[in-house]
Amino acid sequence: MDGGGGIANAGTFSLTLNNSIVFGNEASNFPATNDIVGAFTSNNSLVGVNPSFVAPLDASTTAPTIGGDYRLGNLSIAVDAGNNSLVPGGITVDLDGNPRRFNDTGVPDTGLGTAPIVDIGAYEKQTNSAALPVLSISDVSIAEGNSGTSILAFTVTRSGASASVVGFDFATADGTATVASGDYMVASGSGSAAGGAAGSTQVSVTINGDGVFEGTETFFVNLSAPSNATIGDGQGIGTLTNDDIAPTLAINNVNIAEGNSGTSSLVFTVTRTGLTAFPATFTALATDGTASAPSDYSATLAGTTSIAAGGVTATTTLTATINGDAVVGRTRPSRWCCLRPRTRRLPQVLVPARSPTTTSRVW
Numbered sequence: 394m395d396g397g398g399g400i401a402n403a404g405t406f407s408l409t410l411n412n413s414i415v416f417g418n419e420a421s422n423f424p425a426t427n428d429i430v431g432a433f434t435s436n437n438s439l440v441g442v443n444p445s446f447v448a449p450l451d452a453s454t455t456a457p458t459i460g461g462d463y464r465l466g467n468l469s470i471a472v473d474a475g476n477n478s479l480v481p482g483g484i485t486v487d488l489d490g491n492p493r494r495f496n497d498t499g500v501p502d503t504g505l506g507t508a509p510i511v512d513i514g515a516y517e518k519q520t521n522s523a524a525l526p527v528l529s530i531s532d533v534s535i536a537e538g539n540s541g542t543s544i545l546a547f548t549v550t551r552s553g554a555s556a557s558v559v560g561f562d563f564a565t566a567d568g569t570a571t572v573a574s575g576d577y578m579v580a581s582g583s584g585s586a587a588g589g590a591a592g593s594t595q596v597s598v599t600i601n602g603d604g605v606f607e608g609t610e611t612f613f614v615n616l617s618a619p620s621n622a623t624i625g626d627g628q629g630i631g632t633l634t635n636d637d638i639a640p641t642l643a644i645n646n647v648n649i650a651e652g653n654s655g656t657s658s659l660v661f662t663v664t665r666t667g668l669t670a671f672p673a674t675f676t677a678l679a680t681d682g683t684a685s686a687p688s689d690y691s692a693t694l695a696g697t698t699s700i701a702a703g704g705v706t707a708t709t710t711l712t713a714t715i716n717g718d719a720v721v722g723r724t725r726p727s728r729w730c731c732l733r734p735r736t737r738r739l740p741q742v743l744v745p746a747r748s749p750t751t752t753s754r755v756w
Contacts, residue, residue: 408433411479414471414514415440437476439513472497472518475511487517495519526553527625528561530596530616534632537576538602545577545600547614547629550593551586551622560585560620563596570610570633575601577612577631598631606637607670640667642675642700644711651689652717659690661711665700674699677711690715 410433433440480493487493495517496509512518531548551559562583570576578599586594596614609632616627644663651657665673679692686692692713700707 410435410438410440412436412475412511412513413438416442436479437474437513439471439474471513473510473512475513477508477511480511488515491517491519493517524553526551526555526559526591526622528559528616528619528622529624529626530563530614530629532630532632534634535600536636537600537633539604539637540602542578542602543600545598545631547596547598547631548593549584549586549596549616550591552591552625554590555588555621557588557621558585559588559622560618561616561622561624562618563614563616565598566613566615568611568613568630569608570612570631575603576610576633577601580614583618596629600633603668604637605668605670606639607635609634638667640665640669640673642673649715651715654717656717657715659713659715661713662708663698663700663711664706664708666706668705669702672699672702673707679713688716 413435416439477494485493494509494511497518497520529550529552531550533545533547535543535545537543549561549563560583562581564581565572565577565579567573572579578601580596580598584594584596586592598612598614611633612631614629614631616624616629642663642665644661647659647661649657649659663675663677674697676697679686679690684690690713698709698711700709
């Protein structure tokens with residue numbers, strides 16, 4: 394109602410408004426301090442709120458522009474705000490004879506495939522709102538570094554022009570890279586991009602460097618709660634590439650007096666040097682030198698052995714059985730124990746073990 398309409402009831406009454414707009418409800422001789430006086434129930438209605446973006450003639454009046462058009466303005470807060478169930482049966486058009494349910498493609502509906510949501514008021518908006526700009530976030534990668542910190546910047550791009558500031562929330566989420574393991578620092582908050590033509594802004598995440606040999610790891614930055622925009626690609630993937638060298642394996646040289654009889658054990662130590670997130674796996678192979686198997690020694694080393702991850706260095710041992718005899722002879726090295734790293738992440742090299750064993754032979 395506007396410009397002189399009113400309903401009064403001196404008795405007890407209950408007023409219910411459905412899909413209605415009550416704004417500027419006053420008469421020239423009876424200016425009102427409220428649009429509705431008394432108790433009332435409002436269902437999907439606007440009371441005392443200007444429903445239109447129509448500009449007044451000047452700042453001193455609340456009158457609409459020339460023509461007195463009270464239809465809903467573009468992007469009006471009353472668009473698609475009604476309740477379809479409150480529309481009386483058989484009412485298919487508004488007071489101007491236009492379809493009562495017009496699908497504004499620029500305003501989201503229920504998303505359930507149902508009919509467009511009716512507008513509040515006597516007129517249905519008949520034009521489409523400008524499509525909202527779309528936000529998307531980039532995927533980025535960085536070499537994590539051996540120490541200190543670095544910044545990984547994700548770019549949030551707004552496609553499509555906007556007359557208003559576009560806002561969004563963001564938050565990091567673990568993937569194979571985690572906050573708990575110290576790969577990166579948690580980040581969350583809100584961001585914005587000024588109105589105008591297509592533009593962009595950035596979200597920054599702090600990356601922690603380390604000296605651990607590890608695989609490529611990922612984490613995520615997720616966008617949510619857009620304002621004056623919709624989200625297209627809402628998940629940015631941050632990739633941390635390994636820039637640490639693989640650890641090395643080395644086997645020591647050992648010797649033993651073989652004894653005149655029986656057997657004894659010759660123990661080799663294999664050392665892994667360098668921090669790693671993976672077990673160092675290798676195959677040990679025994680080969681003859683001047684000592685030969687099985688008369689001088691026996692070794693069942695064929696197969697895979699590993700050294701657990703963790704620590705700057707770690708070791709494991711390999712054992713060969715030495716056969717004693719009473720033969721006097723020269724010291725004879727057995728060229729044994731070559732290491733073949735088995736893990737794909739370690740360089741494929743052979744580390745020969747120059748390991749002499751001492752034997753005696755009688756001439």
